[in-house]
Amino acid sequence: MSMHARWRRIRTASIGVVSVGLLATACGGGSDNGGSSADSDTLIVYTGLAGDWPRVFNPYLPTVSEGPGTIFEPLFFYNIARQDDPAPRLGTEYAWNDDGTELSITLREGVEWSDGEPFTADDVAFTLNMLLENEALNTQNFQGEPTVVDDTHLTVSFEEPAYMKAPDLLGKTWIVPEHIWGELEDPGTDQIPEPVGTGPFTLQEFSPQAFTLAANENYWDGAPELPEVRYVALSGNQAGADALAAGEIDFQTGPVPDMANFEANHEGYKDVTVHAFQMVLDTCSNAELGCTGPQTDPAVRQAIYYAMDREQLNTLAFQNTADEMSPGFALPERDAGYVSADLENQTVPMNADIARAQEILEGAGWTMGGDGIYEKDGERLSMTVRVVTGWTDYITAVNTLSEQLKEAGIELTPQPASNNETMDARGRGDFQLQIDSQYPGPTPDPYYVYNNFFNSDNTVPVGETANPNFARYSNPAVDDAIAELNQINPADTEQRQPYYDIIQAEIERDMPYIPIMLGGNTSQFNSAKFTGWPTDVNLYAYPAVWQRPDQAEIYRSLEPTGE
Amino acid sequence: MRYYARKLGFYLVALWAALTLNFFIPRMMPGNPVDTLLAKLQQRGGSVGPDVREAYALMLGTDTGEPLWDQYFSYLANMLRGDLGVSVSVFPEEVTTVIAQSLPWTIVLVGIATFLSFLVGVVLGMVVGWKRGTWLDSLIPATTVLSAVPYFWLALIFVMFFSTSLAWFPLNGGYDVSLSTGWTWEFISSAIYHGFLPALTIVVSSVGGWLLGMRNMMVSTMSEDYILTARAKGLRNNRIMTRYAARNAVLPSVAGFAISLGFVVSGSIITEQVFSYPGIGGKLLQAVENSDYALMQGIFLVITVAVLAANLVVDLLYGFIDPRTRVEN
Numbered sequence: 001m002s003m004h005a006r007w008r009r010i011r012t013a014s015i016g017v018v019s020v021g022l023l024a025t026a027c028g029g030g031s032d033n034g035g036s037s038a039d040s041d042t043l044i045v046y047t048g049l050a051g052d053w054p055r056v057f058n059p060y061l062p063t064v065s066e067g068p069g070t071i072f073e074p075l076f077f078y079n080i081a082r083q084d085d086p087a088p089r090l091g092t093e094y095a096w097n098d099d100g101t102e103l104s105i106t107l108r109e110g111v112e113w114s115d116g117e118p119f120t121a122d123d124v125a126f127t128l129n130m131l132l133e134n135e136a137l138n139t140q141n142f143q144g145e146p147t148v149v150d151d152t153h154l155t156v157s158f159e160e161p162a163y164m165k166a167p168d169l170l171g172k173t174w175i176v177p178e179h180i181w182g183e184l185e186d187p188g189t190d191q192i193p194e195p196v197g198t199g200p201f202t203l204q205e206f207s208p209q210a211f212t213l214a215a216n217e218n219y220w221d222g223a224p225e226l227p228e229v230r231y232v233a234l235s236g237n238q239a240g241a242d243a244l245a246a247g248e249i250d251f252q253t254g255p256v257p258d259m260a261n262f263e264a265n266h267e268g269y270k271d272v273t274v275h276a277f278q279m280v281l282d283t284c285s286n287a288e289l290g291c292t293g294p295q296t297d298p299a300v301r302q303a304i305y306y307a308m309d310r311e312q313l314n315t316l317a318f319q320n321t322a323d324e325m326s327p328g329f330a331l332p333e334r335d336a337g338y339v340s341a342d343l344e345n346q347t348v349p350m351n352a353d354i355a356r357a358q359e360i361l362e363g364a365g366w367t368m369g370g371d372g373i374y375e376k377d378g379e380r381l382s383m384t385v386r387v388v389t390g391w392t393d394y395i396t397a398v399n400t401l402s403e404q405l406k407e408a409g410i411e412l413t414p415q416p417a418s419n420n421e422t423m424d425a426r427g428r429g430d431f432q433l434q435i436d437s438q439y440p441g442p443t444p445d446p447y448y449v450y451n452n453f454f455n456s457d458n459t460v461p462v463g464e465t466a467n468p469n470f471a472r473y474s475n476p477a478v479d480d481a482i483a484e485l486n487q488i489n490p491a492d493t494e495q496r497q498p499y500y501d502i503i504q505a506e507i508e509r510d511m512p513y514i515p516i517m518l519g520g521n522t523s524q525f526n527s528a529k530f531t532g533w534p535t536d537v538n539l540y541a542y543p544a545v546w547q548r549p550d551q552a553e554i555y556r557s558l559e560p561t562g563e
Numbered sequence: 564m565r566y567y568a569r570k571l572g573f574y575l576v577a578l579w580a581a582l583t584l585n586f587f588i589p590r591m592m593p594g595n596p597v598d599t600l601l602a603k604l605q606q607r608g609g610s611v612g613p614d615v616r617e618a619y620a621l622m623l624g625t626d627t628g629e630p631l632w633d634q635y636f637s638y639l640a641n642m643l644r645g646d647l648g649v650s651v652s653v654f655p656e657e658v659t660t661v662i663a664q665s666l667p668w669t670i671v672l673v674g675i676a677t678f679l680s681f682l683v684g685v686v687l688g689m690v691v692g693w694k695r696g697t698w699l700d701s702l703i704p705a706t707t708v709l710s711a712v713p714y715f716w717l718a719l720i721f722v723m724f725f726s727t728s729l730a731w732f733p734l735n736g737g738y739d740v741s742l743s744t745g746w747t748w749e750f751i752s753s754a755i756y757h758g759f760l761p762a763l764t765i766v767v768s769s770v771g772g773w774l775l776g777m778r779n780m781m782v783s784t785m786s787e788d789y790i791l792t793a794r795a796k797g798l799r800n801n802r803i804m805t806r807y808a809a810r811n812a813v814l815p816s817v818a819g820f821a822i823s824l825g826f827v828v829s830g831s832i833i834t835e836q837v838f839s840y841p842g843i844g845g846k847l848l849q850a851v852e853n854s855d856y857a858l859m860q861g862i863f864l865v866i867t868v869a870v871l872a873a874n875l876v877v878d879l880l881y882g883f884i885d886p887r888t889r890v891e892n
Contacts (some may be wrong), residue, residue, distance in 0.1 A: 048607070056653065135617075
């Protein structure tokens with residue numbers, strides 16, 4: 001009997017559990033549809049990050065959830081989308097002395113931290129000294145010496161001309177409050193869960209699935225019109241595209257299906273595409289540093305350059321979002337003033353020129369083999385090209401490319417591998433060709449691409465990790481020109497141009513990175529709910545949700561329409 | 564007593580072997596955390612100068628230059644102390660924090676789904692086995708087809724159908740993000756509502772296995788003499804089915820259930836991915852993508868311990884229920 005009673009109790013209990021579940025489902029179903037909030041003024045963004053948000057608001061950590069630009073401000077804003085002068089933020093003016101070894105900065109008056117403390121030059125000096133003392137935080141390799149003149153003036157002195165360091169120093173150094181950060185045990189491992197900054201927004205609410213920034217009522221430029229920004233967590237691009245289609249997010253940067261008809265398919269949404277990333281084939285080009293394979297011959301690289309049909313690549317692989325690039329690696333539109341007149345091609349040829357490619361190969365001693373592929377000294381003109389599995393646009397591009405090059409007698413074998421493995425191989429030089437993309441510098445100036453990718457200071461022999469001159473390119477003429485550019489005030493464009501001409505001519509001839517096209521970054525945004533978005537004709541900031549501090553410039557310009 | 568001591572000893576050795584594999588396998592993967600991190604920053608517009616790499620290597624502590632063996636022994640010592648280290652992909656959060664944050668979601672979602680699937684499968688299997696030869700037999704191919712369908716595909720179809728087209732259920736997430744987390748009715752109901760579709764996916768795709776196993780055991784149990792005796796006594800059919808046939812037939816399924824409980828913590832990576840569910844499966848994927856050794860080790864450790872513990876419980880129970888297993892040769 002007792003046993004029966006127990007059974008009955010368990011049965012009753014489980015019925016109870018099930019009905020509670022059903023009830024809850026019914027309630028949930030009635031009250032809410034789709035998980036988006038009712039607040040029509042909140043901007044909901046997805047940054048493309050896969051997974052939950054860590055509570056990291058330390059702007060100096062690579063895992064920071066948010067903060068640079070929105071909560072913590074730089075001294076100036078550098079727009080990499082077009083040739084603007086640096087816009088004053090916490091700083092109002094800056095000037096170099098004659099030889100570029102001393103930078104004087106004037107700071108904005110009357111700025112307060114979000115906890116009410118006044119902002120002064122001491123905070124700036126503290127931030128810079130913190131970088132000097134913590135090597136792990138000093139990603140820009142700042143080596144100057146800050147001196148506070150008074151509350152709104154300070155100078156930074158350098159041992160060598162440091163003109164080219166300014167954009168990182170002025171535009172990417174997030175000023176932190178001394179009265180809080182001075183107490184931290186180790187700023188390099190502190191998550192800063194409750195950030196205090198001077199920026200237009202403050203952290204309001206946090207959970208790993210979403211956090212909300214609220215307009216800073218005491219912002220020096222007045223509180224932004226946009227009251228709240230909510231960052232949501234999704235599992236990746238696919239989930240992002242789904243949520244966008246369902247109208248659950250207002251702003252994201254990333255690929256969506258059927259890009260050409262995006263605005264027709266998503267009512268109230270618009271998209272904008274910008275071009276700053278240069279797609280290239282990295283080549284392990286330098287036999288002296290241990291590279292092997294036909295691509296160490298410049299003629300082969302030139303032949304690939306002429307044999308590819310970029311128009312077809314753009315259509316088949318990039319949904320026509322890519323744009324023409326220059327073989328001198330200055331962006332044709334943004335950096336029009338820098339593109340050298342001495343270049344053989346101002347921009348890359350968009351269609352294949354097989355005859356030209358074959359002429360170059362034959363001029364370098366390659367002969368057509370029986371199987372339709374060139375050969376030289378018994379070596380076939382056959383190379384592997386590395387590509388990341390799952391990056392469908394690059395995979396399509398590489399497959400199309402291998403078809404195109406076969407016409408010219410060049411054999412390409414795609415070599416797909418995981419992102420980790422491919423990037424690891426790129427660093428160690430364990431590749432012949434690799435499809436890749438070169439990132440722009442901190443300011444609209446091709447100098448940074450030249451220094452990063454073409455300066456022999458930034459490369460090492462095959463087997464060690466190069467960073468980031470992956471092609472192992474080493475050319476004294478280019479190195480010297482970069483060294484000269486370091487000594488010249490960037491405002492003096494006339495004096496700089498001859499060096500740009502040298503670099504561009506050298507890299508067009510050597511072609512350690514074979515130019516493909518400018519990659520397009522497409523962002524989608526809800527223009528019915530908010531106005532003030534950047535457009536093709538008014539690129540006041542780089543319109544990508546993950547680009548910091550540009551995202552803060554966009555949030556500051558947005559106004560809810562109230563719909 | 565010696566039986567139990569031997570069992571415990573075996574599990575200790577198994578645990579050590581698992582810990583060792585957890586250490587070495589992730590390190591055999593190509594790539595390293597710093598370069599993976601840099602590549603990610605570069606793809607997303609970071610201005611990544613040549614000096615960044617050195618700074619991050621210092622920050623994440625990946626360039627200690629310590630030999631692998633020393634790392635291995637300090638890893639074992641840390642494990643004994645319960646120190647799982649710092650995660651690189653969400654630096655500087657502790658691995659234990661990351662796991663503690665996502666494990667409950669998975670245990671509740673996958674746990675309830677596994678339990679429901681077991682319950683439904685066993686009950687259906689009992690009925691189908693009892694009434695074999697009737698139209699009910701067609702349930703077997705129907706459910707096995709569903710469990711043969713790829714998991715992620717089923718999940719995607721559900722999302723397309725129930726979330727995107729019909730809008731009955733939310734598209735993604737574990738709860739309505741505009742609510743604050745806590746033990747409020749609003750939050751809990753939102754969590755149940757968000758968990759319904761992922762749970763349904765798991766149940767639908769796993770119920771077939773339980774059903775098939777239970778049905779087959781029912782069929783063989785029904786030919787036992789005691790069933791015949793029960794019929795001869797004139798007992799009600801329902802009573803024979805539940806108290807005589809099913810109670811004996813369910814034993815292997817219960818053992819299987821105990822083991823599958825151990826796998827609950829490993830979650831359903833794909834289901835969680837499709838629904839952007841904040842569970843441990845997504846974390847494991849994140850760890851692998853970022854070469855986050857510490858997080859991988861931590862998650863593997865939790866999975867290993869859960870599976871071993873479930874096995875141990877089953878082993879001990881079996882020794883208790885069936886004395887034959889305790890006899891030494």
